[in-house]
């Protein structure tokens with residue numbers, strides 16, 4: 056795959072301090088762009104980060120054919136750069152594309168393009184602890200026509216954003232039982248842009264009540280937990296790891312989720328991927344069982360939960376006692392920062 060590269064004059068990095076940089080606010084010097092036209096991908100180009108010029112009629116704006124991914128690149132103490140499990144994101148991107156009736160993207164554009172872009176903007180990968188370069192590949196429909204039908208033309212892009220730690224504090228979570236993130240048969244299992252727009256109303260209500268995020272429940276009975284914001288949720292109850300299973304198609308199959316399952320079972324814990332009801336959690340809490348609760352996702356990695364609110368019942372957890380979650384968090388960040396053996400070959404060297 057030929058990738059045309061035009062370099063930026065100078066670097067915006069000169070005016071930026073990469074220590075403790077907030078998530079998603081700053082973008083690197085370059086971006087990748089490719090077009091899908093007449094049934095094929097073309098014009099693959101890396102160029103200076105810049106605004107797009109688009110018709111107000113493009114299909115993505117009106118009818119929402121738009122998908123994305125989130126991946127992270129790290130730099131170790133020796134200055135070597137690595138990407139965490141990008142092939143899993145590549146596969147999921149094409150799963151999202153299929154579900155949204157969009158063209159899939161070839162590996163040469165997604166993977167080789169990402170590698171070339173990061174190689175060029177390598178200085179943008181922060182070298183500090185808990186910091187990384189967030190990689191945002193995305194695709195959207197560009198037909199200039201109003202009408203509900205799949206677009207013929209699309210744009211694929213990758214942009215890069217340096218980032219520090221996402222949540223510094225353990226989370227307080229509100230269990231949502233009215234609004235719904237995903238229902239069986241819907242698009243909850245893919246990273247379709249509309250999912251996130253649809254989540255904002257409930258999330259902002261929870262924030263007004265002083266919570267950090269909502270824990271979504273199932274669309275039918277509001278009885279089973281699903282995901283927490285845009286992160287997968289885990290409970291460890293009396294040393295058994297429980298996380299909602301993927302069978303209904305309402306849960307995003309997180310790369311961090313998969314990684315957590317692998318490492319927790321390597322630590323000797325039993326993993327149960329199955330429906331988990333709020334009643335079961337409350338029973339365990341009332342019976343004084345040991346409970347660890349945390350979320351997993353690329354942006355946060357692993358974030359601990361210190362409080363769950365269900366109706367007017369509040370469950371508080373002692374995060375100092377989260378033995379396994381803390382070990383997992385440390386192990387995962389050591390792998391990502393290449394401070395320990397990468398026994399599962401998750402790190403992809405640039």
Ligand SMILES: *Cc1c(COP(=O)(O)O)cnc(C)c1O
Nearest residue numbers: 285286287307309310311352353
């Ligand atoms: C992206 C995302 C996750 C986490 O997936 P990762 O691959 O671990 O980043 C979980 N839930 C939702 C809804 C998401 O969009």
